[in-house]
Amino acid sequence: MNLRDELRELSEQWQHRLPVDAREVMERGARELAATGIAGRALQVGERAPEFTLNSALGEQVTLSGLLAGGPVVLTFYRGAWCPYCNLALRALQRHHEDFRARGACLVAVSPQIPDESLTLAEKERLAFPVLSDIGSRVAASYGIAFELSGELGGKYDEFGFDLARVNAGHARTLPLPATFVIDGEGTVRWSFVDTDYTVRAEPAEILSALDALG
Numbered sequence: 001m002n003l004r005d006e007l008r009e010l011s012e013q014w015q016h017r018l019p020v021d022a023r024e025v026m027e028r029g030a031r032e033l034a035a036t037g038i039a040g041r042a043l044q045v046g047e048r049a050p051e052f053t054l055n056s057a058l059g060e061q062v063t064l065s066g067l068l069a070g071g072p073v074v075l076t077f078y079r080g081a082w083c084p085y086c087n088l089a090l091r092a093l094q095r096h097h098e099d100f101r102a103r104g105a106c107l108v109a110v111s112p113q114i115p116d117e118s119l120t121l122a123e124k125e126r127l128a129f130p131v132l133s134d135i136g137s138r139v140a141a142s143y144g145i146a147f148e149l150s151g152e153l154g155g156k157y158d159e160f161g162f163d164l165a166r167v168n169a170g171h172a173r174t175l176p177l178p179a180t181f182v183i184d185g186e187g188t189v190r191w192s193f194v195d196t197d198y199t200v201r202a203e204p205a206e207i208l209s210a211l212d213a214l215g
Helices: 003-017 020-035 064-068 084-095 097-102 115-125 135-142 151-160 204-212
Strands: 053-056 061-063 073-077 106-111 131-133 146-148 174-176 179-183 189-194
Touching: 003 084, 020 151, 053 115, 061 064, 064 073, 084 097, 084 106, 084 115, 084 204, 097 106, 097 204, 115 131, 135 146, 135 174, 179 204, 189 204
Parallel strands: 073 106, 106 131
Antiparallel strands: 053 061, 053 131, 073 179, 146 174, 179 189
């Protein structure tokens, strides 16, 4: 089963669990976000990837330029450990981590969570790649993928007990779209996946194909 099938199965399970009113709020929020056109304004293939400096789950400072010194970078943005779709996607990436390394690429994941939350996630999922904290989604904004949750949807997340104000250091309503960028050693985006639908993610096999295309 590929990641796409796993995500579809998870989505079907959640559809049955969610109360009708919550499902309606989430579906309305998804439509409104898609209607903003944000996905089309995200960083495009052929553009230079913005530099960043972020703290890892272990408190180390990580820069994009430092990562690129070792070769291509697979940069993936996720919403947080509270999101089951994110966790499923990160587990799929971990299963292919050695495939990325075999192609000389560095995989790194970024979320708006505080480092302690990222560390807990990395330990729980046994992630062998860096997990970085983008407090306030500043880096996500520079890549064109940061957005604000509506008050209605944010309220539902509060009801679910996600406590985004705590895990995101006070930035309870700012999140990144699910997005993955393949950046070549020169810092240019060579492949990207961006979607307003948080239930879909970049397929690892497609990322690997993009790395193979770098030559």
